[in-house]
Amino acid sequence: MKIVGYSLLAGLSVAFCYAAGATFLGGHAAHNTTQHVPWGLWVAFYIFFLGLSAGSYLLSSLIYVFGVKRLAPAGPVALLQALGCLVLGGFLIVADLGHPGRGYLVLTSFNPSSVMAWMGIGYIAYVAIVVAQLWLVLRPGMVARMQTSRLYRLLILGQTRVDAATTARDHRWLMILGIIGIPVAIMVNAGVGSIFAVAKARPGWFSGLFPIVFLISALASGGALLAGLTATFSRLPPARRTPLVTDLIRFSFGILCFDALLLSSELLVTLYGGIPSEAAAWRMVLGGPFWWVFWFFQLGLGFVVPGLLIALPRTRASNDALGLAGLFIVIGIMGTRLNLVIPAQIRPVFEALPDAYHHARNALGYAPSGVEWALALGTVAVGFWMFLIAKKTLPLEEIAA
C-alpha cells in the first residue's frame, strides 16, 4: 500500500514538473479555458486549497482563541495545514495568470474597487498571521531540539528561553493573533466567494449567498482534511486519537449539513423561478456533461458515504473509517468547488456569441487539458510531500502529545 502511495505521489510529481514547465515557459496555449470560460480547473483548485486553509485555521482558533482543550492536539497540524494550503493555492493562482511575474502589481498597483485586489492584501496578511502563529506553536519544540539541528537554531530567531513566563507570553500572542486572524481568514475566504458573487454578468454566481457558501464549505473541508490527516498520520495513542478524529469529523459533517442546506435553498429557489440564465448553471450541475461530479462526488462520496460512516455502529468508532470519511468529504468539497466555478461560465453572456466567431477558444463548453489536470493534481502531490517532510522535520508531535 505504501509503495502504491509513493508511486502515485512520484508520478503526480513528475506530471507537476512537466505541467509547471509547460505553463511557465510556454504560456497558456496548452490550456482549454476559453473566452467564455476564462477560469478553469486551477481556479477551482485554488479556492479548494484556500477553503482547506481557512477551515483548518478557523478550527485552530477554537483551540488558541476559545480554549477548546479537547482539540488541542490537532492545533499544530491545523496551522501547518492552513499554511501549506495557502502556499499551494497561491502557487496555482499565480500559475493561472497570463503574466505570473506581474502578480505583485495587485499590491503595488492596487485598485480599491476590485474585490480581487482586496483579497490579495488579505491573502498576504493571512499568510503572515499563520506563519507567526505556527512559529509561536512550534518554538518550544524547536528550542528543545536546537542542539541537534542547525535549522531550528536558525528558525527560533534567538528566542531560546522556554519557561512559564515565555509560555504565557506565547499563549497571549497566539490568542491576539488568532483574534486578528479569524476575521482575516473569513475575509479572505468570503472575499474569494465575493470575487465570483459580484460578477453580475454571470447569473449563476451573482448571489449574496455565494460568499457564505464558500466560507461554510471551507470550514467543512478544513476540518475533514484535518480529521483525515490526524487519523492517518498522528502518533497519538488510539485512546486519544480516535476521540479527536471523531470530534473533528462530526464537526465537519455538521458544517457540511449546513452547507447542503444553503445549497439546497439556492438550488430550489433558482429552479423554481426558472429564469433561464439563472437556472442554466444549476441545470448544468445536475444534468450537464459533468453531472457525475455532483451526483457521485459531491452528493454520494462527499455527503452520503461519510454520513453513513459516521452514523453506522460498525464504523462510527473506527479511526480508519472516520479518517476515510474525512478524505471523502474533502473529495466531495473538491466537486463542490468545481461546480461553483465552472458551470456558471458555460452559458455564454449571449446565446449567439459562440457562433458569432468560430474558433476553439470561442466554443461552448470546457474540459480541462492534460496540462491543467497535471498541475492541479500535481499540486496535491506536492502538498503531500510538503506535509510528509514537515512531519519529519518539525516538532509537531511533542506538542500534540
Next chain:
Amino acid sequence: MVIDLVRCVGCRACTVACKAENHTPPGVAYNVVMEEEAGEFPWVSRRFLSRPCMQCANSSCSTVCPTGATYHRPDGIVAVDYDRCIGCRYCIAACPYGARSFDYGENYAADLTPHERQPSPEYGQHRLRQPGRSPIGNVRKCTFCLHRIVNGLNPACAETCIGHAIHFGNLNDPDGRCLVHGENLPELLARRSHMRLKEEIGNEPSVYYLS
C-alpha cells in the same frame, strides 16, 4: 457609436476589418456579428447584431480589475494598459457583453503569416507579439480603434461597413455628426427607436442600436 440594425446585412466585414486593423490572433475578435433566426418557414427572418465593446460608462471590467490596468480615458473609451495587466481574466468573467478576449499566444500558422509579423498599431504602441511578452498573456479588447481616432480617422468597422450601419461620433454634442457618414447622431436617436444591450444591468453602455 450607433449601430443601425436595419442596415446590417450580416456580412461580417466589420469583424474582418477589425481583425486586419488590430492584427488580432486566432481566438481573439473585438467585434463580432451575432445572428438570430426568428419565426418558422415561410415567415422566417434573420437578424444580425454587430457587437463591439460597449465602452460602458459604469464598466464592470474596470471595476473588478485588481491592478487598474483597465481604465477610462477622458473621451469615454475603456482602454487596457498592457504593462499593468496581469492576465487574471477577471474582466472577461465580469464583462456582461463578452467583449473581452485573452491572448493565448496562438498564431494562424506555425510559420507566421506576413500579416502576423507586423506589429499591432493598438494604442499607438506597435507591439510585436512575442512569447511571454504583452499583449500575449493579456486581456484584449475593442478600443473603437483608438490609434485611428487620435489621428483623425474612424474605427475600422465603421469605415468598412458596406451597409453604412455603423455610425461613429460624439453623442454628447447636439450637433454631433457621424464622422463616417455625416448623419446627425442625436437627431437619429431622437427620430428612430433605439436600445442599448442589457440596460437593466446598469453599465451605461455607449453603443446604441437603432431598430
